[in-house]
Amino acid sequence: xxxxxxxxxxxxxxxxxxxxxxxxxxxxxxxxxxxxxxxxxxxxxxxxxxxxxxxxxxxxxxxxxxxxxxxxxxxxxxxxxxxxxxxxxxxxxxxxxxxxxxxxxxxxxxxxxxxxxxxxxxxxxxxxxxxxxxxxxxxxxxxxxxxxxxxxxxxxxxxxxxxxxxxxxxxxxxxxxxxxxxxxxxxxxxxxxxxxxxxxxxxxxxxxxxxxxxxxxxxxxxxxxxxxxxxxxxxxxxxxxxxxxxxxxxxxxxxxxxxxxxxxxxxxxxxxxxxxxxxxxxxxxxxxxxxxxxxxxxxxxxxxxxxxxxxxxxxxxxxxxxxxxxxxxxxxxxxxxxxxxxxxxxxxxxxxxxxxxxxxxxxxxxxxxxxxxxxxxxxxxxxxxxxxxxxxxxxxxxxxxx
Ligand code: GLA
Numbered sequence: 520x521x522x523x524x525x526x527x528x529x530x531x532x533x534x535x536x537x538x539x540x541x542x543x544x545x546x547x548x549x550x551x552x553x554x555x556x557x558x559x560x561x562x563x564x565x566x567x568x569x570x571x572x573x574x575x576x577x578x579x580x581x582x583x584x585x586x587x588x589x590x591x592x593x594x595x596x597x598x599x600x601x602x603x604x605x606x607x608x609x610x611x612x613x614x615x616x617x618x619x620x621x622x623x624x625x626x627x628x629x630x631x632x633x634x635x636x637x638x639x640x641x642x643x644x645x646x647x648x649x650x651x652x653x654x655x656x657x658x659x660x661x662x663x664x665x666x667x668x669x670x671x672x673x674x675x676x677x678x679x680x681x682x683x684x685x686x687x688x689x690x691x692x693x694x695x696x697x698x699x700x701x702x703x704x705x706x707x708x709x710x711x712x713x714x715x716x717x718x719x720x721x722x723x724x725x726x727x728x729x730x731x732x733x734x735x736x737x738x739x740x741x742x743x744x745x746x747x748x749x750x751x752x753x754x755x756x757x758x759x760x761x762x763x764x765x766x767x768x769x770x771x772x773x774x775x776x777x778x779x780x781x782x783x784x785x786x787x788x789x790x791x792x793x794x795x796x797x798x799x800x801x802x803x804x805x806x807x808x809x810x811x812x813x814x815x816x817x818x819x820x821x822x823x824x825x826x827x828x829x830x831x832x833x834x835x836x837x838x839x840x841x842x843x844x845x846x847x848x849x850x851x852x853x854x855x856x857x858x859x860x861x862x863x864x865x866x867x868x869x870x871x872x873x874x875x876x877x878x879x880x881x882x883x884x885x886x887x888x889x890x891x892x893x894x895x896x897x898x899x900x901x902x903x904x905x906x907x908x909x910x911x912x913x914x915x916x917x918x919x920x921x
Contacts, residue, residue: 538685541693545715546757547818548790549663549695551586551629552579553765556723556794560592560640563609564617571624573797580626582809583818584793586663586695587621588629594642602655603643618660629663629695630656634679635670644670645683653686653694661694666714668700676704677713684713697762697790702747707754707761716760716790720747723764727776727910728853741767741780742853748787752824753873755788761824762790769795769804775911778891779851781807782912785817786825786837786849812890813914816847823874825849828867834858834907838869840876844919846885852907859906860913864899878917885917 552570554562571587574580593614595604605614618628632652633644645652645666656664666683668676680698687694698706698717706717724731724738731738739747744763755761766784768777784791793808800808816839825839825847833854839847846869852858864885869878884898891914896903899917907913 538681539688540684540696540712540714541688543758544693544695545760547820547822548760548788549586549697549716550584550791550814550818551588551627551663552584552793552797553588553590553629553665555590556725556765556767557770557796562589562593564612567617568620569798571621571626574626575624577797577800577805578809579793579797579805580624582811583814584791584808586627586629586792588631588663588665588792590631590665591638591640591667592642593630594638597643597648601648601651603648603652614659614661622660627662628660629665629697630659630661631665631667633667633669633671634674634676634683634700635668635672637670639667639669646671646674646679649683649686650689653683653690656687656694657690657692661692663695663697665697665699668703676700676706677709680706680710680713699762707751711754711759715758716762718762718764719751720744720763723767725767725770725772727772727780741772741776741783745783745787749827752787752826755822755824757820757822760788760790760822763787765790765792765794767794768807769793769800773910774803774807775908777804777807779910779912781810782813782849782891782914783837783851785813785914786839786847788817788819788822788824788839791817810890812888812893812916816841816890816914816916819847821874823871826871826873828869832858834860836862838871838878840871840874841916843921846878846917847890848915848917850905850907850913852909852911855909857906857908859904861902861904863902864917883920885919888916888918890914890916 595606621628635644696714698714701721702719710717722738726740728742729740819841829836835851837849864880880899884900887896
């Protein structure tokens with residue numbers, strides 16, 4: 520009896536240590552929509568259905584957006600067997616019906632929980648109920664789980680997230696696992712085999728360059744989050760992405776700031792989770808979010824996160840190696856005045872030691888395509904001259920000779 524118990528313990532422990540996630544669910548950064556940035560706790564089934572409709576009608580789906588994710592506050596109470604129920608007034612038809620609806624549009628359905636006793640919004644968390652919840656999500660037809668980190672006193676992040684990873688795997692349904700512990704426990708060092716993406720920072724705030732102080736915590740503007748991505752790029756790649764948080768495009772920043780925000784998330788190979796009201800977005804917002812050439816930078820199959828090559832006054836110059844020997848280049852003007860650029864490709868030693876790639880402008884010209892104006896802008900045989908407007912970007916694709 521004793522030996523059997525010891526054997527069982529050994530088998531159980533080794534299974535936990537070697538547990539696995541569902542592979543290959545996010546070979547390129549996930550793209551979709553999440554309710555939180557715009558709607559906070561104000562979620563209901565009509566909003567989710569209408570958002571799924573709008574994702575199709577606005578051609579977002581055609582551009583690659585796929586996941587419709589309900590963030591915090593969808594929860595009701597647990598039933599007397601402990602199974603979580605959706606809030607019956609907000610989701611009267613239940614989650615299975617909602618998932619079926621989203622699937623009927625050719626989209627995927629995502630949901631939110633928390634590793635602690637309660638979510639950040641005070642709803643029931645999954646602590647101690649991980650396997651039960653994972654099974655419930657699988658039965659509902661969930662394809663994506665965002666898993667938060669509020670109210671986790673006494674828990675260790677690596678273990679808590681591994682438990683939910685194992686629970687999801689045991690449910691048998693492939694579910695993308697999105698870790699959200701705000702970078703506190705350096706998930707980039709341990710989460711490659713736990714989840715498909717992990718937040719690297721605290722929450723984004725809807726501004727380009729500011730910090731919002733909430734007293735006990737802060738949220739961060741686009742540039743602040745960008746700066747926090749320093750040194751993280753070597754940890755990301757296909758099926759395991761750094762997540763600098765969901766986007767605020769269309770939530771009130773100016774069009775140039777939104778364009779810069781979107782381009783930078785593309786350069787960072789970040790998950791492209793939109794956070795605006797898709798039912799009511801302006802043509803301008805829609806054009807930004809569906810720029811397929813910029814999306815192609817984000818979705819490049821090599822999955823290499825971009826690197827900051829240089830800072831020159833208010834200008835930052837980012838490079839991202841892409842398949843076929845191409846490069847994406849982003850000139851970011853962080854400042855409040857237009858900035859003149861003159862960039863001689865042949866005299867710039869652009870080298871990516873991590874990806875083992877080098878820009879070879881001396882060995883042969885790359886054709887230059889401007890991904891926002893769609894203009895052809897010559898080749899790398901001549902200096903590139905442009906002016907980047909305040910708080911804006913110029914994004915290029917350098918096309919290698921095929
Ligand atoms: C945390 C997360 C946010 C959002 C809220 C919901 O702050 O970081 O992205 O999910 O919780 O309460």
